[in-house]
Amino acid sequence: MNNNQIIAKIFNEIADALEFLGDNPFKIRAYRTAANVIEGLVEDISVYIQRNEKIYGIGEDLREKIIEFLRTGKIKKHEELLSKIPKGIFEIMNIPYVGPKTAKLLYEHFGVDSIEKLKNILETGALLKIKGFGLKKIENIKKGLELYQKLSQRFPIGEVYNDIINFKNYLSSIDGIEKIEIAGSFRRFKETIGDVDILILSKRDVSDDILKHPRIKEILAKGETKISFLYGLSNNKLIQIDIRVIDEKSWGSALMYFTGSKEHNIQMRDLAIEKGYKLNEYGLFKDEMYIAGKSEEEVFDKLLIQYIPPEIREARGEIELAKQFKIPKLIDFNDIKGDLQVHSRYSDGVMDFWEIEAEALKMNYEYVAITDHSKSLKVAGGMDIEDLLKRNEEIKKFNRNSKVKLLISAEVEILNDGSLDYPDEILKNLDLVLASIHNVKKDEDITQRYLKAMDNPYVDIIAHPTGRLVLSREPYKLNLDELFKKASERKIILEINAHYNRLDLNDLNILKAKQYGVKFSIGTDAHNRNGFYMMIFGVKMARKGLLTKEDVINSLSLIELLEYIKFCREYRIKQFASSNK
Ligand SMILES: [Zn+2]
Secondary structure: HHHHHHHHHHHHHHHHHHHHHHOOOOHHHHHHHHHHHHHHOOHHHHHHHHHOOOOOOOHHHHHHHHHHHHHOOOHHHHHHHHHHOOOOHHHHHHHHHHHHHHHEEEEEEEOOOHHHHHHHHHHHHHHHOOOOOOOHHHHHHHHHHHHHHOOOOOOHHHHHHHHHHHHHHHHHOOOOOOEEEEOOOHHHHHEEEEEEEEEEOOOOOOOOHHOOOOOOOEEEOOOOEEEEEEEEEEOOOOEEEEEOOOHHHHHHHHHHHHHHHHHHHHHOOOHHHHHOOOEOEEEEOOOEEEEOOOHHHHHHHHHOOOOOOHOOOOOOHHHHHOOOOOOOOOHHHOOOOEEEOOOOOOOOOOOOOHHHHHHHHHHHOEEEEEEEEEEHHHHOOOOOOHHHHHHHHHEEEEEHHHOOOOEEEEEEOOOOOHHHHHOHHHHHHOEEEEEEOOOOOOOOOOOHHHHHHHHOOOOEEOOOOOEOOOOOOOOOOOOHHHHHHHHHHHHHHEEEEEEOOEEOOHHHHHHHHHOOOOOOOOOOEOOHHHHHHHHHHHHHHHOOOHOHHEEEEEHHHHHHHHHHHHHHHOOOOOOOHOOOO
């Protein structure tokens, strides 16, 4: 959150608290108005304060509080109120249809100070006995609670990706809409997403057409330049979508502004100032004169810097790189020649080889690695050696007449002592060995397990290295620097697992690993036909990690890939031999 958002939130919380305590309505309204004004400011509030500029809607008293915040990072009045009111009450006041007055009644009569208690009291029917609670109101609270629970969450981006793309396709079918772009964290491909910003360019008012969509559950705002609503996702949850209508002249600058990140935008704005311009969502200006803004490219050009791809606009030094024209050509989906983690019926997948080939052809691939689980992973149908050998023969037979080459591979468990789940005689006959850890004891540090496993010369790839699951499981305890260092020394490839629940390695870890000189593979971990499309998520993560096609082995042709794997294995075997002399 930037200053404007934080201060607006604080002011709203103060207003909620005052209302809960039954304070003066004018005072309460002053806080709410100010919060609204601040949220709508184009520039950071500190800029107005520095320029000593009057802000319409904010009086002296609240201006003092803003200055206090900018100086100390908090507001004393806010802290005081927070200490007076149970924390859960603020959450309850935020539920649609509840608000401070109802929250107060609920607290006074039933001691409701948490969502849990509210749920319980709604079930008992006791509310009806209280003045001010009719059937209608209770229904509304229930509805509000449902909305709140569906909304107060972020999603793994991949979980909502197709829904959003489908909605974008719906927009493009509406007559009169000339341009559509999904901005915000979606365009930057942040691994989680809270809401969606869509920009449109349209010659006529299309709001009614947009709002006809059957998945729109609740309209929050409908104005000339902005439409907001709650949209029903395939996972039965709701996400807020804001659609903004943009002028042609401002299309590029608005797209930059709403793509963010906030920190990146602040740095871009500073760069513009440095060069004698002013940059905001309406365009690039010199002394109030419009200079550029129709397209993003135009704005970057005028600022004399390289175009910055949206995925890397995270204020991680990309503007410096752009100034020196040193942003590399990032890997693109079209560079990908195959998928390097797919599971078949031989373990816990549901596809036979023909189905895998059919999907691979749709993706224009040359090859797919069949990476069924090894014997110890019983829960995932791990193959014993007999099954594995039988499967390998089947793959060989299949490859004789196939358009897509299936690589004889396996996702082999790294056991507790760091040894591999198959003996070397078996591993050496696989085209590609993925090694991974699925079972970790509580608080176990798995660094040594990895390091030991990486001494095996047949380990080509470490799959989903950190084991994290987006929003649901923390990464394993692990010294990543040691992993990256050893991977680089041993020419062991690290996977970018493209499954939306994993995205592992993630962008930050990719950036770090690349500094060690590590190479990467991308695998979707597909277990069924719907899994293949997730390659795009892996590519997006790779782009966020500043990878080029040279960093990613899936961009090699089949022959190049097999040669590269062979080269790395021989390198490791030699290394092993010399260290044992
Ligand atoms: Zn796995």
